Amino acid sequence: MTTTSTTTDDDERPVALSEPVTDPFTTLPDLTPLRSAARAGDWQATKTFFTTLDPTENSVEKTSFASGQLAGLDGVETYLERAAADHPDDPLPRTLLAERYIRVGWAIRSRARAEHVSRDQFGQFHDWLRRAEQLLIDVCAEQPGNAAAWTARLLTARGLELGQTEARRRYDRLSAHHPHHFRAQSQLLQQVCPKWSGSWEAAHAFAQECVTAAPAGSHAGAVVAEAHIEHWADLEGVDQRTYMRSVSVRDELRAAARASVLHPDYAPGWSWIAADSAFALAFSIGGHAEDAAAHFVSLENRVNEYQWQYLPGWKAAFVKYRKSALATL
Structure with missing residues (x-):
């Protein structure tokens, strides 16, 4: 397939962008x-x-x-x-x-x-x-x-x-x-979703609890993105198409990203790909390409496929959304 390129902050050489790589x-x-x-x-x-x-x-x-x-x-x-x-x-x-x-x-x-x-x-x-x-x-x-x-x-x-x-x-x-263990937070989020006898109120409340309690620059903000992705995936038809496009959801995602992966004190660790992948997906399906751009710049060809698998033909969707997001830079 045709590749595009971007430039990292650490290296002025362009990075070839092609299909996503999922193997950790x-x-x-x-x-x-x-x-x-x-x-x-x-x-x-x-x-x-x-x-x-x-x-x-x-x-x-x-x-x-x-x-x-x-x-x-x-x-x-x-x-x-x-x-x-x-x-x-x-x-x-x-x-x-x-x-x-x-x-x-x-x-x-x-x-x-x-x-x-x-x-x-x-x-x-x-x-x-x-x-x-x-x-x-x-x-x-x-x-x-x-x-x-x-x-x-x-x-x-x-x-x-x-x-x-x-x-x-x-x-x-x-x-x-x-107290701010991201992998455990992601797992408990699944538990409190309706598909495991929870509720959307509980899921979003837990996500906000995680990001509010955590120090700035932790992964916890990504739990907010994961909660919205799970909610979106559970909807159908018009409700699904409009959910991520709402101003309230967009603003929650922006605030969570600023408190976590976009914060100056962010310490990536090994969960950073999962965190940026969640934000890239959430912003993309909401039509917020400009907001998604920073996350695609970080990811380049890397992606955590777990949430992206909610999209039919998700690899092609990743490439399409990445191209749209990077075009806003």
Whole structure:
């Protein structure tokens, strides 16, 4: 396909723009050693990757993020099961194994609405989540501040339909140690949406709670964009076409972006692609190309595909919206 180009602030050479790249191990090269370790079934190299992350609050976000990415690699449960058996006193292999079990279960269930998921799918799905939950209960007892484990338990709570109160309890246990953990916020947002027995009032209130409580420059503002995307995706016809175009939604998105990814104190970490992807999508489907531009400039060819998959032919849509946004610069 034909490519265009843009220029980054750090490099005056134009960057070729083509189809979006979704693989996090490509878009975030710092993750490459983790994939290499997983492909080799090398537990020691895997442990070294996690234990040598920078010893700051940012390492909590990175550990949780990387746990989720490792879980997406086919077959890693084999060597993680072996590591968990060989190192029964180490919570790390159990946490990573639980994340993998959850990913296997959700893949069986699929992203379909409940009415389109078979009884057999639900049975297998719940079985994998229960296996994960048993591992995570012990890990959280041993390490109450383990953000990756508590975040994973938000996924098991939702999938096992443990209810809003239990999901919030788990989130509160995590936030007592790490109050602005973006991955956990994104997971609880899913829980409080109507598709999981929540409400739009609860979803938007939680998103605003996240951005209001967080320090300026955190990822929390992206939760506002995610909430609006989820609301938009649940609508049909004229309501869907007009929702993102409303001035109130546009202004909420602008304020959230200024408080997070566009703030001078923004510290990107490894969740920045998900955050900018959410804003780029939300502004684009609302027809706010000029607002979307800064996010597409940051993303270039990179994208988190999770929300974008709500669009039919989303890769072509990404290219189209990016071209429109960059044309406003």
